[in-house]
Structure formats: C-alpha cells, structure tokens
Amino acid sequence: MRLGYAIPLVIFFALAVALYVGLGLKPRDIPSALIDKPVPTFDLAAVKGRDKGLATADLNTGEVSLVNVFASWCGPCRVEHPLWMDVQAAGNVPLHGINYKDDPDNAANWLERFGDPYTRTGADRNGRVGIDWGVYGVPETFVIDRQGRIRYKHVGVMTRDILDDRILPLVRQLQEQKQ
Amino acid sequence: MIAEVGHFALVLALVLAIVQSTLPIIGAHRNIAPWIAVARPAAFGQFTFIAISFAALTYAFIVSDFSVATVARNSHSAKPLIYKISGVWGNHEGSMLLWIMILSLFGAAVALFGDNLPPRLRARVLSIQGMIGIGFLLFVLLTSNPFERLANPPIDGNGLNPLLQDFGLAVHPPFLYLGYVGFSMAFSFAIAALLEGRVDPAWARWVRPWTLAAWCFLTIGIALGSWWAYYELGWGGWWFWDPVENASFMPWLLGTALLHSAIVVEKRDTLKAWTILLAILTFSLSLLGTFIVRSGVLTSVHAFATDPERGVFILAFLAFTVGGSLTLFAWRGPSLKGGGLFAPISREGALVFNNLLLTTACATVLLGTLYPLFLDALTGEKVSVGPPFFNSTFVPLMVPLLVAVAIGPMMAWKRGDLAGAIGRMKFGFFAAAAVAFVTWYQTTDGPVLAVFGMAVGVWLVAGSVIEWAGRIKLFSLDPAASWRRLRGLPRAAHGMALAHIGVGLVVMGITGVQSWTVENARVMRPGETISIGKYDLTFKNAGTIQGPNYSALRGIFDVSIEGDHVTTMTPETRSYPTSTMTTTEAAIRPTIVGDLYAVIGEPDGKGGYATRFYVKPLVHWIWFGAFIMVVGGLISLSDRRHRVGAPARRAATKTLAEASA
Numbered sequence: 001m002r003l004g005y006a007i008p009l010v011i012f013f014a015l016a017v018a019l020y021v022g023l024g025l026k027p028r029d030i031p032s033a034l035i036d037k038p039v040p041t042f043d044l045a046a047v048k049g050r051d052k053g054l055a056t057a058d059l060n061t062g063e064v065s066l067v068n069v070f071a072s073w074c075g076p077c078r079v080e081h082p083l084w085m086d087v088q089a090a091g092n093v094p095l096h097g098i099n100y101k102d103d104p105d106n107a108a109n110w111l112e113r114f115g116d117p118y119t120r121t122g123a124d125r126n127g128r129v130g131i132d133w134g135v136y137g138v139p140e141t142f143v144i145d146r147q148g149r150i151r152y153k154h155v156g157v158m159t160r161d162i163l164d165d166r167i168l169p170l171v172r173q174l175q176e177q178k179q
Numbered sequence: 180m181i182a183e184v185g186h187f188a189l190v191l192a193l194v195l196a197i198v199q200s201t202l203p204i205i206g207a208h209r210n211i212a213p214w215i216a217v218a219r220p221a222a223f224g225q226f227t228f229i230a231i232s233f234a235a236l237t238y239a240f241i242v243s244d245f246s247v248a249t250v251a252r253n254s255h256s257a258k259p260l261i262y263k264i265s266g267v268w269g270n271h272e273g274s275m276l277l278w279i280m281i282l283s284l285f286g287a288a289v290a291l292f293g294d295n296l297p298p299r300l301r302a303r304v305l306s307i308q309g310m311i312g313i314g315f316l317l318f319v320l321l322t323s324n325p326f327e328r329l330a331n332p333p334i335d336g337n338g339l340n341p342l343l344q345d346f347g348l349a350v351h352p353p354f355l356y357l358g359y360v361g362f363s364m365a366f367s368f369a370i371a372a373l374l375e376g377r378v379d380p381a382w383a384r385w386v387r388p389w390t391l392a393a394w395c396f397l398t399i400g401i402a403l404g405s406w407w408a409y410y411e412l413g414w415g416g417w418w419f420w421d422p423v424e425n426a427s428f429m430p431w432l433l434g435t436a437l438l439h440s441a442i443v444v445e446k447r448d449t450l451k452a453w454t455i456l457l458a459i460l461t462f463s464l465s466l467l468g469t470f471i472v473r474s475g476v477l478t479s480v481h482a483f484a485t486d487p488e489r490g491v492f493i494l495a496f497l498a499f500t501v502g503g504s505l506t507l508f509a510w511r512g513p514s515l516k517g518g519g520l521f522a523p524i525s526r527e528g529a530l531v532f533n534n535l536l537l538t539t540a541c542a543t544v545l546l547g548t549l550y551p552l553f554l555d556a557l558t559g560e561k562v563s564v565g566p567p568f569f570n571s572t573f574v575p576l577m578v579p580l581l582v583a584v585a586i587g588p589m590m591a592w593k594r595g596d597l598a599g600a601i602g603r604m605k606f607g608f609f610a611a612a613a614v615a616f617v618t619w620y621q622t623t624d625g626p627v628l629a630v631f632g633m634a635v636g637v638w639l640v641a642g643s644v645i646e647w648a649g650r651i652k653l654f655s656l657d658p659a660a661s662w663r664r665l666r667g668l669p670r671a672a673h674g675m676a677l678a679h680i681g682v683g684l685v686v687m688g689i690t691g692v693q694s695w696t697v698e699n700a701r702v703m704r705p706g707e708t709i710s711i712g713k714y715d716l717t718f719k720n721a722g723t724i725q726g727p728n729y730s731a732l733r734g735i736f737d738v739s740i741e742g743d744h745v746t747t748m749t750p751e752t753r754s755y756p757t758s759t760m761t762t763t764e765a766a767i768r769p770t771i772v773g774d775l776y777a778v779i780g781e782p783d784g785k786g787g788y789a790t791r792f793y794v795k796p797l798v799h800w801i802w803f804g805a806f807i808m809v810v811g812g813l814i815s816l817s818d819r820r821h822r823v824g825a826p827a828r829r830a831a832t833k834t835l836a837e838a839s840a
Contacts, residue, residue, distance in 0.1 A: 012463075019470070
C-alpha cells in the first residue's frame, strides 16, 4: 500500500524524461536524411481552380525555389500566410505550395479568401507525396537549390525572423552560386 | 529610466521571494515566532515590487517606448489604447510578468485574508508560494527579460498580431492565468499539509474557496478563448483540441475533480491523500501547460516565441516542483489516515465516481496531447492526434459522468438510496424522453447521437432542479414555508444546483452546434440572394472603410425570414498594413435557438465576393452555460462557511447571524 503512493512520482519521471527527450528532438530541426538530396520524384495536379501543377521537373529548372507545405485546416499556416504573400510580392524567389491532405473545395476557398502566394501548387490529397518529402507537421518549408536539391527544411510556423535571418539569406547565397 | 525601475523592482521581488520561501518555513518547523511573522510582510512586499515592475512595462507600452525590445516587437504607435495595454501580455515576456504578478497577488491575498489560518500553516503556505515565485522570477530575469533595451530603437514597432487585437482576447489571458495560478494556492496548501502531516476538515475548508475561485477564473478564461475563436477565426469553430487549449482544459478537469473531492474531506474527513494528490497534480498540469506553450515541444497556433533554452529551464523547474512534491507525497502520503467509511452507493461514492471519470478524462486528454511527443521520442515517428481521437475517447467518458451528475447530489452521505434517487428522477426521465422525442421529430437529418445528447442535457438540468426543489420542499410545503427553507439553504446548495444546470446547458449547446450546423458558401454579387436555414440574405453592396490601424472590406446583407426584414448584417475583412495580415470579423446574429453567422472574403475581381454563411443551432448555450457555471461557483464562494473559514470562529458568527436574522 505504501508503495502505491509513489506511483504518481514514477509516472511523472517517465513523463519528464520523455519531455526532455522531446526538447532535444526539436521538432523544428531538419532530419539530416533529406538534406542535399534531390527532391523526391513526384507529380501532382494543381489545387482545384488552378492550372499549374507541381512535379519534380518544376523544381529542377536551374532556379532556386521555395516549397511550402500547407493546408486549409492548419491554423499555423494561416498565421504564416501573410509572409508568403510578401515573398510573392517581392518576387525574388518563386514559391510553390504542396497542399497536404486537404479537401479540394476548402483549399480553393482558402486561397481565394486569403490570397494565393504560390506560383505552382500541387494537391497531395492522400499525403503520399508528403511521405516522400518527409512531411510530419504542417506547415513546412523547403529551400531548393538550382540543381533541384533540398538545402534547408523548416518545420512549423514561418516567422519574420526566421524568414529574414535564415531562409532569404540562404536563397540569395544559392542564387549567387554558379550553375 | 522607467524600464530600469521595472527591472530593478523585479530583482528586489526575487530577493524578497527568497526571504519569503526560507525564513517562515524554517520558523514554522522550529517554532521561531519572528521568522514565522516574516511571511506576511514579505508576501506584501513581493507583490508590491512585481506590481511596480508590471506598471513600468505597461507604461512603456502606453507611451510606445520602442527602445524596449518587447515593446518594439509587439506594439505599434497607431494602436488603440486598449490594445496597447493588452499588448503587455500579448507576448511571451509580458505574459510571464503577468503570470508572476498574479502569483504574488494570490500570496498577498493569503497574507491579507489569512487571519483565521493558524500562523504556522500560513507561514508554510506562503513559503511554498514564495518558492514558486523564485522559479518564475528567475525564469523571467534569466531567459525572458521584458525590459531589455535596444541599442537602435526603431521608429515604430512591429505591431501586435491583428488576430489578438480584440476585446475578448485582451481579457482572455488574465482570466486564464488567474485560474492557472490560482491553483497554486491549492498546491501550496497541499504541500504545507504534507509537511505538517495533518489534513482535517478545517484544512479542506480553507482550501476550497481558493480552488473554487481559481476554477471560476479558469472557466471564464477558457470560455472567453473559445468564444473568441468562434467569432474571430471565421470558421465558426469553438474548440479545436489544440495542444494549448488542452493545456488549459486539463487543469480545469482536475480542478473540477479537486473541487468535489475537497467536499468529501471537509464533510466526511476521508479521501485525504487523494485530495492532496489532486491538488498537486492540478497545479502541475498548469505548469505543464506553461511548458507546452513556451518550449516549442509541440506546434500550436498559440505557440509564443519558442525557445529551447526556455524549455530546458521550465522543464528543470517542473522536475523540481512536481518531482519534489510527489516525492513528499510518496513519503508523507501514507500517514494521512482516512476517517469515515462509506458504502459505494452514497454521496461519497458518487463523488469518487465523479473523480475517477474526470481524472480518466484528463489522462486521456494528456495522452492525446503528448502522444505525438512520446512516439517521436521512442521511435522517431511523427504523427498528429486530432479531434477524432478526442471525440471518440473523451465523449464516452463524459456521458456516464453527466448522467450521474443529476443523481449524485440526491444521495445521502455514507449510505445512499439509489432506488429512491432514481424514483425522484422520474420527472427528469420523462422530460428527457420528451425532449428526445421532439428533437427526433423536428430534425430529419443529423446524427442519432444528437437526440441522446439533448436528452442528457435535459436530464441534467431537470435533475438539478428536482434536487434543489426537494431541498426547499417546493410544492410539498406551502409557498411561504418553501421560501423560508430557500432563505435558510446554504448558498453552496444554490451554487451547486446552478453550476450543474450550467453543465446541462453546455451539453445541449455542444450537441446543437455539432449536429445541426448548416453551411452555405458561394461567390455573390451585389443584388443576389442566398438562403440558408429559414433565412434569406440579400447582398446589398460592399465597400471599404477605414479603422484606426486597419482598412476593411465591409459587406452589407439584408436578412429576412419569409420576406420579413429581420436585420442587416455587416461582416468585414480587415487588413492591417503594419503586419500585412487580414482578419475576419464575422457578422453574427445571435438568437436563443441559434446563430446566423456571415463571413465576407476576397473580391473575385469580376464584381463578386467570396461569402460564407452558417446557421449554428444553440451555439451560445455553450458560453451561457459556462457563465451559469461561474455564477454558481461565485454563489457557492459567497457561502458563509467560506467567508468565516476557520471552524473556531464559525460558532461565533453563527450566533451573530442568528441575532441579526
């Protein structure tokens, strides 16, 4: 019976260890596997109402590009969305969108209502392509270099700081590199 | 200069917190009266300095002092005054400062109102409170200093996220924190009781009002947050099972359990160790919530500026506080002897049932919230747990609880009469069945579960009314005698009945909005009409208007029912130039049977606008029910036995009350 009183303590320590490991995992960090690898082979049709789909070839045109994984059901995507509108308005780098596990009508409504920052969009309705890209949380953002390789991956909400301090400088650096 | 005063005051508060958390507790242990006496002035002093610090930050926000980093990042000179003020806690640093201020406010309240507490218990409670204060003051000073200066102040600030520039959200965090932090009182009392090795009915009577107050605040906070999500996010959703929502919901569930188990300690002198454990866990979950929001272990809409360094700090603090208190519990808990025995079918039994279900429900929510993290830690696999999980686990747990809530209060202490209680519920059963039938008849579509949900809601309301009417012997005595009984009934009894009725209303509201919401969306041009439910909406026109720090597209819709004009609705989409962000201001026409909800979106460039309409049946019952629950809680809080507190003084006041009556 006395031991029973220690059960909460034991459970708590298991929890604390998991939380500590969780901190170390940093869900925003890049899984090294995909970095510097060519983008996966895929071919997606455009989001409903749009004509330019997204495929591997579109990311291997000798141009640096950004790929943003988004969904209408994703609250954080809504938060970072204005930043993408800025990126599109600035016109320094093409931004493509992978619409992850989304209802076509909702996705189209979402883009109509808040604005469409994407040059090309791909509707990944069942999440198959997402698996190849290693998507585990929406939103995610990838930086693709001139040779069509993934150079950087950001998981979670894009913030002004991360965009200005990490993403855009990397894009400029990659753009300056020779083919 | 003012910012430096704030920073300095915070350091002084830390020094006082260190004094408060050491001298009194040692004094209580060794029985040194002057050291025990330090507790009260230290608590007042700590609150005063933190309040000065908070005032300094507020001042920096009001005068838009952009040389302070927090202000520059989160405020803007063109913002309305109220949002400059609410901007103080609309960011990580400021919200932590508010957290601490509320913590010290509770400490000061114990010092002020704790006259009837034995001085040693009071000293211990304040010392524990001081220790929590040290942890959070260090956290703010070391990892999130709100008074940090910028070498090159910008001309204007970045502005507050427009989604947060809203009245509901301006007042949501303070209430939430009052709730979260309020549970620190129950925690401190629990630790003090473990140190003293004594838990008795008097202890429960001191703890209950603090818990009840914290619970009321937390209920308001959660309800405000949900209401805000409903009218501001433009989807008409009111609860998303987002990790941060869960973080506030878990302490609420356990706090509710604590509220009820403390009654058993107070009335029957049993369930002591369990109640202590609940008090520890409730506050631990508040701390865990803080950890989840600020560390970035889970991604959420609410995630503030996340920073792993802060995460490590909070986790270390969590391990110290929770680990320490649970170790103390494992060590001292077995010595807390239970008093009264009771049969399974009894008031105590019903409250134990309530506690079991609430804690299980809380564990389910905790599991669903942290499961992605566990899986990631163990296997590296990433998943997200969504509403389907919570709906299919949480709801089945709630149903038996809700059914039992109507019957529990009819049970006698020690040994209850279940058959008698069910007999008394005859009317409730018929009422529920009648409503179920009407619901079934009225709604051709919608899930079968909805009929059941409405019945459960009515059952609960009816049960609470029957129990309350039984107490005053309504209809079985003449009205005058019933009135006298009504006057004589403790306020806690009225409070309980009201709070339970509130729960019933919430259940009906949730059932209504989840089952029978209708939606209609399409691109509309001025002059066109759309119909939804019984309403016809004619799109008059759309135009641009200017607000203080935004410009808005406003659509005007004439609403009519069968040709009769009812109202005009003006939904807006606002864009904020400083943050290139747009927000939805839905137009809502609330009625008692349901809301009409209208949203206008982007123009399509060809004269049309994306529009969306919902009819949300009974949705306002959710918040009205929550309001009723809070009113019940407050009435119960005003009960004489809480105001009097110590049993020693109870007799004296009783005679006084009788004399004045």
